[in-house]
Amino acid sequence: MSAVSVNGVSKIFNQGTPKQVDALVDVNLTVEQGEFVSLIGPSGCGKSTLLRLIANLLEPTNGTVTVNGKPSQQARLDQDYGMAFQQAGLFDWRTVSKNIELPLELKGWDKNKRSDRAKEMLELVKLPEFGELYPWQLSGGMQQRIAIARALAAHPPLLLMDEPFGALDEMTREYMQGELLRICAETGTTVVFVTHSIPEAVYLSHRVVVMSPRPGRITDLIDVKLGKGRTEDTRNADEFFQGITAVREALRGSHADHVASNAVRGVEDR
Amino acid sequence: MIARLSRIVAPVLFGLGFLGLWEGAVRGFNLKPYFLAPPSKIVEQFWSNASRIWEAASVSGMNALVGLVVGTVLGVAMSFVLSRYKFLGELITPLAIALNAIPIFVLVAVLNNMYSITSEIPRRFMVTLVVYFIVLVNVAKGLTQVRSTHVELMRSYAASEFEILRKVRVPNAVPYLFTALKIAAPASVITAFVSEYFGGSQNGLGSRITSNIANSKNAAAWAYVLGACLLGLVFYIVSVVLENVTSRGGGATNNNSK
Numbered sequence: 055m056s057a058v059s060v061n062g063v064s065k066i067f068n069q070g071t072p073k074q075v076d077a078l079v080d081v082n083l084t085v086e087q088g089e090f091v092s093l094i095g096p097s098g099c100g101k102s103t104l105l106r107l108i109a110n111l112l113e114p115t116n117g118t119v120t121v122n123g124k125p126s127q128q129a130r131l132d133q134d135y136g137m138a139f140q141q142a143g144l145f146d147w148r149t150v151s152k153n154i155e156l157p158l159e160l161k162g163w164d165k166n167k168r169s170d171r172a173k174e175m176l177e178l179v180k181l182p183e184f185g186e187l188y189p190w191q192l193s194g195g196m197q198q199r200i201a202i203a204r205a206l207a208a209h210p211p212l213l214l215m216d217e218p219f220g221a222l223d224e225m226t227r228e229y230m231q232g233e234l235l236r237i238c239a240e241t242g243t244t245v246v247f248v249t250h251s252i253p254e255a256v257y258l259s260h261r262v263v264v265m266s267p268r269p270g271r272i273t274d275l276i277d278v279k280l281g282k283g284r285t286e287d288t289r290n291a292d293e294f295f296q297g298i299t300a301v302r303e304a305l306r307g308s309h310a311d312h313v314a315s316n317a318v319r320g321v322e323d324r
Numbered sequence: 325m326i327a328r329l330s331r332i333v334a335p336v337l338f339g340l341g342f343l344g345l346w347e348g349a350v351r352g353f354n355l356k357p358y359f360l361a362p363p364s365k366i367v368e369q370f371w372s373n374a375s376r377i378w379e380a381a382s383v384s385g386m387n388a389l390v391g392l393v394v395g396t397v398l399g400v401a402m403s404f405v406l407s408r409y410k411f412l413g414e415l416i417t418p419l420a421i422a423l424n425a426i427p428i429f430v431l432v433a434v435l436n437n438m439y440s441i442t443s444e445i446p447r448r449f450m451v452t453l454v455v456y457f458i459v460l461v462n463v464a465k466g467l468t469q470v471r472s473t474h475v476e477l478m479r480s481y482a483a484s485e486f487e488i489l490r491k492v493r494v495p496n497a498v499p500y501l502f503t504a505l506k507i508a509a510p511a512s513v514i515t516a517f518v519s520e521y522f523g524g525s526q527n528g529l530g531s532r533i534t535s536n537i538a539n540s541k542n543a544a545a546w547a548y549v550l551g552a553c554l555l556g557l558v559f560y561i562v563s564v565v566l567e568n569v570t571s572r573g574g575g576a577t578n579n580n581s582k
Contacts, residue, residue, distance in 0.1 A: 111476055130482055137480045143473035147495040156491070160481045 055123045057212050057244040058085040058108055063117030065103055065270075076269035077103045081117070083263060083272065085246060087211070090238060092247045092255035093263045094301065100270025101248045102216055108246060109137055109214050122211060133161060135212040136205030140220045142197035144189035144204075151176070151185035154204045161208060175203035178237060195226040199233065206241060213238070213245045220250065228289075231257055235284055252305070256280075256297035257289065264304040274304040361543035369547035377529070377551040384528035385555050387444055388516040391451020392508060392559075398452070399459025400501065406460070407467035407493065417464070420457050433522040447519040447528075454515045455508045462504035466497030502567035509559040517552055529555065 060083040067075040078100040085091050093101040106112040107119050110130040121129035129135065136157070144153045154175050155168040163171075176182045179199040189197055198218055205213055219227045231254060238245055249255050255262045256278055264274035278297045280288055288294055343363045349355065350362040357365065370377065406413040431453075435446035470492050478488045520530030529552045536545035 106476075109480055111479055130480065133480075133482055135480070137477065139473045139476070141471070141473045143471065143477055145474065145492070145495070147498070157481045159491075160478075160483050160487060 055087070056084045056120070057087045057089065057122060058083070058246060059120040060084070060104070060108065061118050061120070063104075063107060063114045063119060065100070065107060065112065066115045069115065078107070078114075079269040079271050081270075081272055085244060087244055088242055089261065090235075090245045090247065090259050091261050091263060092249055092259040093265060094249055094252065094255045095265030095270075095305065096267055098267040098270070099265035100267070101265050103270065104265075105214055105216055105246060105248050109135065133157060133208050134210055135214050136208065136210045138198070138201045138205045138213070138215045138218045140217040142189070142194075142201040144197055144200060146189055148189075149185065150181075150187050150189060150192070150200050153189065153200060154207050157204065157208050171207055175207050178206070178240070179203045179233070193226075195222055195230060198222065198230060202234070202237065206237070206243065209241070211242075211244060213243045215245065215247045217248055217250060219254070227254070228286075232286065234258065239282075252298050252301050253289075253294075256294060256301060257284065262297075262301050264301060273307070276300050276304055358540050358542050361546050365543040366546040366550060369543045370550050373544060373547055376532075377548060380527060380529045380532045380548065381551050381555050383444075384513070384516045384520070384530060384552075385558075387447045387519070387528065388451055388512040388555075388559065390448045391453075391516065392455050392512040394448070395452040395455025395512070396459050396505065396508070399456045399504070400463055402456075402460050403463035403467055403497075406464045413464065413468075417461070420461055423453075423457055432519040436523045441523070442525045444525070446524065447516060450519045451512045451515045455512050458508040458511065459501070459504045462500045462507075463497050466500030467493045470496045498570065499567075502563070502570065505563045506560070506567065509563040510556050513552070513556040513559050 060081055063078060063081045064076070065078040067073075067077055081100075081104060083091075083104075093104060095101050103112065107114050108121060108126060110119070110121075110126040119126040122134050124132070124134070144150075145156070148156070151169065151172040154172040155163075158168045158171060172185060173182070176185055179202060181196060181199060181203075184192065184196070184200075189200065192200065198221075201218070202213075205215075219230050222230060234245075235258060237243070245258075247255075247258060257280075259278050262276045262278060263272055264276065265271065266273045276297070279293050280291065280297065346360075347362050347364060350360055361369075402416075406416060432446050432450045435449060439445050467489075474492050474496075475488065478492055483491070516528065517530035517533075520526075520528045521534060524531075526532070526535055529548050533545050533548045533552070536542075536548060
């Protein structure tokens with residue numbers, strides 16, 4: 055059973071009006087259990103839309119989305135996935151622990167079970183002593199780690215992330231990438247990850263999905279041959295640079311159809 | 325420590341200096357007492373009339389308090405209705421803002437006609453109305469202007485609309501309520517005073533100020549003004565203290581870096 059299966063999906067906003075936007079056209083994508091897949095492409099290519107279709111925060115205009123073998127709506131109702139956004143989105147009026155417990159509260163877990171799990175998650179993201187603080191007392195990177203802890207609190211098999219490290223500085227970002235890989239390896243979580251950054255996509259992913267705008271669609275699937283155990287040294291490996299080059303060329307190729315320019319706008323080349 | 329001390333001492337010194345200047349000007353230029361009473365005279369009048377000022381202050385204060393409480397309760401209740409039924413909000417919000425922009429307490433003159441001359445109801449009704457709109461507009465904003473990330477997160481947890489209300493909208497609206505109260509508390513006192521200028525019993529601070537001026541008792545009028553200032557201050561301080569007590573973690577909701 056695939057973790058995610060997207061079949062012939064289109065998403066059209068404001069259909070039949072002058073403001074009609076073909077956000078996604080005829081998208082097919084399968085993500086296997088335990089796989090880490092990144093969606094990359096310039097602004098307006100529909101990568102965030104695709105993530106929200108998988109999350110059932112949007113309904114497709116055509117086609118079907120299956121998560122863990124269930125229709126995406128059922129998967130959402132069963133909390134089969136956790137989600138993290140560019141903004142950590144922590145609740146200021148809740149302590150760090152209470153933030154992590156929120157999805158469990160909504161699942162109806164009792165208090166002791168919730169606080170045990172919150173402790174476990176704080177250990178996982180290496181912030182065990184921060185449970186009683188409020189989110190605004192933490193740095194941006196710490197807040198994002200708490201957001202990941204919250205997304206994984208119910209032990210969902212799937213993690214959906216929308217540019218989660220986009221607002222962090224480069225040092226923190228690389229550290230967070232390493233942490234995310236460690237956490238996924240420990241928990242066996244499948245990840246669908248939206249990003250603007252080519253190195254980030256290559257470093258993290260087993261596969262990079264390259265997308266293109268107007269209309270939004272998938273133009274390339276690139277296998278990253280970096281193996282399982284990735285470390286900081288991986289960032290200097292030849293295979294890493296080969297992966298970056300492959301993704302960059304795919305982005306240029308997909309973009310050249312529409313814009314007579316070599317620059318891939320909206321994609322960070324760092 | 326020294327910086328904190330000077331933050332308190334400096335304004336106090338400035339205030340005392342201002343009073344000294346006032347006293348000096350009245351004496352130095354030999355200003356007539358019906359033109360401007362000196363602070364020393366006002367304080368003297370304040371103490372000799374203390375029980376009457378207290379009495380008048382409790383009348384005005386009670387009007388303000390009743391209006392403040394009723395207006396807040398109604399405003400909060402209505403903001404829940406408006407945030408639930410968007411079309412009602414679109415219907416009522418422009419009216420609320422328009423009514424808020426005009427000095428609606430002049431309506432008290434009309435209301436006085438509807439009730440017996442000794443009734444406090446028109447004044448309390450006026451305060452209620454002023455407070456109601458301030459609370460309604462602010463709390464409705466707090467209930468509706470929640471971060472989209474929060475709503476998407478809640479939907480990803482399969483939360484119902486009621487759960488989103490309880491766990492996101494209501495906590496989000498709490499600081500808005502206290503902001504509203506910080507505006508509404510002094511406004512309720514002002515409305516209570518001004519309402520007294522439009523007739524009715526001559527028992528509150530506002531009417532005492534006018535009647536003393538009418539009798540050329542300038543210093544006594546100022547003594548009642550002082551009482552009015554103190555009453556307004558009490559309302560304001562209580563609303564600020566209430567805010568500090570309820571906002572956990574010291575300004576968690578206000579001084580937020582995001």
